[in-house]
Every structure is written in structure tokens, then in C-alpha cells.
Amino acid sequence: MTKTLNVNLSYHQYPIHIGENILNEVKYFQPHIKQNQKVLIVTNTTVSQLYADKLAKTLSAITPHIYIAELPDGEEYKSWQYLDIIFTKLLEHDFDRQSIITVLGGGVVGDMAGFAASSFMRGIKFIQVPTTLLSQVDSSVGGKTGINHALGKNMIGAFCQPQAVIADISTLKTLPKRELIAGISEIIKHACIADVNYLAWLEGNIENMLNLDINSLIEAIYVSCKIKADFVQKDEKEQNIRAYLNFGHTFGHAIETAMGYGVWLHGEAVGCGMIMAAHLSQLLGFINQEEQNRINTLIKKSGLPIYSPPIKISEYIKNMSKDKKNHAGNIQFILLNGLGQAHKTTVDLNLVNKVLLENGAVL
Ligand SMILES: NC(=O)c1ccc[n+]([C@@H]2O[C@H](COP(=O)([O-])OP(=O)(O)OC[C@H]3O[C@@H](n4cnc5c(N)ncnc54)[C@H](O)[C@@H]3O)[C@@H](O)[C@H]2O)c1
Ligand SMILES: [Zn+2]
Structure with a gap:
């Protein structure tokens, strides 16, 4: 069983797909990624080992241009310094306004990659693939993105809505x-x-x-x-x-x-x-x-x-x-x-x- 919910904002609509093993199904990604488009998968070291290959394999049916940015795992890395890893990858590989980010992981990488998408070249598109229960029910929905500052949590950020949220319940099997x-x-x-x-x-x-x-x-x-x-x-x-x-x-x-x-x-x-x-x-x-x-x-x-x-x-x-x-x-x-x-x-x-x-x- 897969369920889909549509979020309707005045200027943007997007689907939230919720189901088992949908990370492997290209049909959920296809409407949002063009053939030969560049895709950056943003994830962290923990989730990367578990699911990055699976996601890359699914996306490879749409485009061969898939790159991965791996962030360290933890709330303490939700900062300017580590956000830069994403921008560096995007620039190193000549990403342009048509490129897209697919973020794979919990709320920390979701908030960071969403913020990177909101500001890279003044805004590119992104897809959320949340892999924690918290990110599936909360942080991937609603468009709040951002990073922490030493003087306050989530103090720097932007409202930026994704193209789609693809919540694969099977990923919860490995979640502590x-x-x-x-x-x-x-x-x-x-x-x-x-x-x-x-x-x-x-x-x-x-x-x-x-x-x-x-x-x-x-x-x-x-x-x-x-x-x-x-x-x-x-x-x-x-x-x-x-x-x-x-x-x-x-x-x-x-x-x-x-x-x-x-x-x-x-x-x-x-x-x-x-x-x-x-x-x-x-x-x-x-x-x-x-x-x-x-x-x-x-x-x-x-x-x-x-x-x-x-x-x-x-x-x-x-x-x-x-x-x-x-x-x-x-x-x-x-x-x-x-x-x-x-x-x-x-x-x-x-x-x-x-x-x-x-x-x-x-x-
Ligand atoms: N944008 C919003 O509206 C919003 C709302 C609520 C929370 N948040 C933010 O979300 C963050 C918290 O998100 P979180 O609870 O998902 O934490 P998280 O992203 O730190 O993930 C929790 C831990 O689980 C690991 N993990 C993720 N998926 C896994 C999987 N499938 N299997 C095994 N391990 C996995 C991660 O590597 C991490 O160690 C906070 O930074 C918070 O500010 C944002
Ligand atoms: Zn909360």
C-alpha cells in the first residue's frame, strides 16, 4: 500500500508519497527529474552507507549524472561551515539552475540541503527523501529549511518547498x-x-x-x-x-x-x-x-x-x-x-x- 497526499500552497503544489520500498521505484522520482539532468544526492555518512547506492541506482534510470555530497552525522554539523560542503560539490561539478538536489536522511540533512537549494544560484529545486520517522511526519513537510548558529538553533534559514517528498517506510527498519x-x-x-x-x-x-x-x-x-x-x-x-x-x-x-x-x-x-x-x-x-x-x-x-x-x-x-x-x-x-x-x-x-x-x- 502506498498513500499520496498533495500539499497545495497558493503558488506551489507537491506530492508526499508514503510507502514501503518506494526508494527503489523510479516512477515517484520521474516526474521531477529530467533526462540527463544533474542530481546531487545530499546525505550523511550513516545514511549514505545504508541507502545512497539504492537511491543512486533508482535515479540512474533517469539520468547518468548523479553525484553525492556526504555530510558528517550530527546536529553539531548543522552549520555554515558544513553547509559549504554542499555548495562546493555543486560548483565543482558545474551544477546550474536546472540541476536538482535530492536529500536523503533525517531532519538535519533535510534542513541543510533544503537551505542550500533555496540559495544556490538564488534557488534550485529539491526533493526530500526522509529516512527518520521525525523527518517523515514533520521536518520534510512545510518548507522550513536552515542551519544553526553558535548563538541559536535554526536561526538562519529560508522557507523553501520541495518538489516532492518520498517517504520510504522500509528505511525505518534500520533506525535506532x-x-x-x-x-x-x-x-x-x-x-x-x-x-x-x-x-x-x-x-x-x-x-x-x-x-x-x-x-x-x-x-x-x-x-x-x-x-x-x-x-x-x-x-x-x-x-x-x-x-x-x-x-x-x-x-x-x-x-x-x-x-x-x-x-x-x-x-x-x-x-x-x-x-x-x-x-x-x-x-x-x-x-x-x-x-x-x-x-x-x-x-x-x-x-x-x-x-x-x-x-x-x-x-x-x-x-x-x-x-x-x-x-x-x-x-x-x-x-x-x-x-x-x-x-x-x-x-x-x-x-x-x-x-x-x-x-x-x-x-
Ligand atoms: N524543518 C522543520 O520544519 C523541522 C521540524 C522538526 C525538526 N527539524 C529539524 O530536524 C532535525 C532533527 O531531525 P531527525 O530527528 O530526523 O534527526 P537526524 O537527522 O539527526 O537523524 C537522527 C539520526 O538517525 C540517523 N538516521 C537517519 N535515518 C536513518 C535510517 N533510516 N537508519 C538508520 N539511521 C538513520 C541519522 O544519521 C542520525 O544519526 C533537527 O535539526 C531539527 O531542528 C526541522
Ligand atoms: Zn518538534
Whole structure:
């Protein structure tokens, strides 16, 4: 079974194909690559060993001009210095405006290669072939691309939409379990903010997904991409409702910053952040106790951490004060509005402190 979802922006439409072994099927690539066109596969050292040959073989049915740029593996390489590896390859091999990038890997290489495509010769086309669950449900959809700066994560970038997203579920077989679970966190987020029926479906299917049941994964990735695409179609540049996709992220980013990037995976921090955001929503009467319990149970069942590390409350507040969503010095939270709906609001800091303390933070 392969499912396809079309993303419709006012100026650009593109398909997201989700299926098993579709990396081997030229028909998904053919509409986007011309005969004899130059293609640069951007990947990292880990994913390259697993899937670059397969992808190159598939593309070779369309064009013989296939080149590979391999980046080192890790969030710490998502920077100007390593972005240059991509530009150097493109220039060394005389790529022009008609050439195309195909990015193979998780969100790190996806964000980097997308940004390179947005700026090389003022913009060339690119195709996303995401190979982590997180990149299949989240980072490959929506057109946010970019790199980190020593002074802030994802601070330099561009909105740039791909020609297609080709998500091959079979690649998840080699993904470390911890990375798989981190991707499930964003799936739970989509259900919490947009679709209570999806939440109920996840309650019944989370174990299948953890066991890599193909049909459950295809369904979850499809529904999650649809939810994300809906937000992006309505608010591409995050002027209002796209921010709801940050549910759990205000607390989550504060955990990532406090622990040092990479100690907690992003999805793990967001899982714990959703526990706190749901708690805050319950204390303010936006969801009831039973609804809060459902969220907590699902996050726990996924294997995500549910208690904050012992981070000081003052450090949490300091980190949350730097969030990109904030206005006029007030921390903005994405809270629920019943299960399956979200809204953005400020909250009395005494209540925030209570939630932090009751979920593992320290004085
Ligand atoms: N653009 C967006 O909208 C958006 C949204 C969310 C996250 N992000 C970004 O995405 C990044 C995180 O993405 P990620 O979680 O995919 O991390 P990642 O790209 O670092 O991948 C995680 C690890 O899995 C390995 N890997 C990838 N695919 C594999 C496979 N099939 N088999 C075995 N190993 C595999 C990678 O080499 C890496 O070690 C962050 O930089 C974050 O800022 C962007
Ligand atoms: Zn996220």
C-alpha cells in the first residue's frame, strides 16, 4: 500500500508519497527529474552507507549524472561551515539552475540541503527523501529549511518547498529505536492539537507502530502529514495558527537547551514538554483530568520520558523567555482547548512554576 497526499500552497503544489520500498521505484522520482539532468544526492555518512547506492541506482534510470555530497552525522554539523560542503560539490561539478538536489536522511540533512537549494544560484529545486520517522511526519513537510548558529538553533534559514517528498517506510527498519520513539512524539502532538479521533486511533495502534507494522506507520505518517500540511496551507509563514505545531515545544526547547543539544533528543524533550503543557491546560480548565490522563498514558506507552530532568525552575524560565513565539517579554504557551484543538496564550508564572515543580523541575 502506498498513500499520496498533495500539499497545495497558493503558488506551489507537491506530492508526499508514503510507502514501503518506494526508494527503489523510479516512477515517484520521474516526474521531477529530467533526462540527463544533474542530481546531487545530499546525505550523511550513516545514511549514505545504508541507502545512497539504492537511491543512486533508482535515479540512474533517469539520468547518468548523479553525484553525492556526504555530510558528517550530527546536529553539531548543522552549520555554515558544513553547509559549504554542499555548495562546493555543486560548483565543482558545474551544477546550474536546472540541476536538482535530492536529500536523503533525517531532519538535519533535510534542513541543510533544503537551505542550500533555496540559495544556490538564488534557488534550485529539491526533493526530500526522509529516512527518520521525525523527518517523515514533520521536518520534510512545510518548507522550513536552515542551519544553526553558535548563538541559536535554526536561526538562519529560508522557507523553501520541495518538489516532492518520498517517504520510504522500509528505511525505518534500520533506525535506532530511540530515534523512532522520538518521532512518535511529534505524531502524538499532531493528534493533541488537531484530531481527537486520531488520538483514539493512536491509543489502539501505538504498539503496532513501535513494532514497525507497515500499515499502521503508513496511516500515521499520512494523517500526521495531512495535519501539518493543513496548518502550513493556512499559515505558511507562521503568522498565527502554524504556531500550534509548537505544542510541548516551549517546555521542550527549554529542556534541550538546559541539557545541552543531543543529550535529550528533540522528540523526547517535546514528549515531556507535552506532559507539562497538558498539565497547564488542565489546571486552567481547558481540558479535564481524564483528558490529561489520556495524553500522559499515550506518551508513557510510547516509551518517551515523562519526568523532567532536575532542571532549576529559574533556568527553565530563562530558557523559555528566549522562545521565538514570545511577544513583549511575555512567554507564550500553546495549550489545548479540549482534546484535538489548541490555542496560544500567556500564563501566570506562579502556575507555570507549579507545573514545573510537580513534573520534575527543582527550586
Ligand atoms: N524543518 C522543520 O520544519 C523541522 C521540524 C522538526 C525538526 N527539524 C529539524 O530536524 C532535525 C532533527 O531531525 P531527525 O530527528 O530526523 O534527526 P537526524 O537527522 O539527526 O537523524 C537522527 C539520526 O538517525 C540517523 N538516521 C537517519 N535515518 C536513518 C535510517 N533510516 N537508519 C538508520 N539511521 C538513520 C541519522 O544519521 C542520525 O544519526 C533537527 O535539526 C531539527 O531542528 C526541522
Ligand atoms: Zn518538534
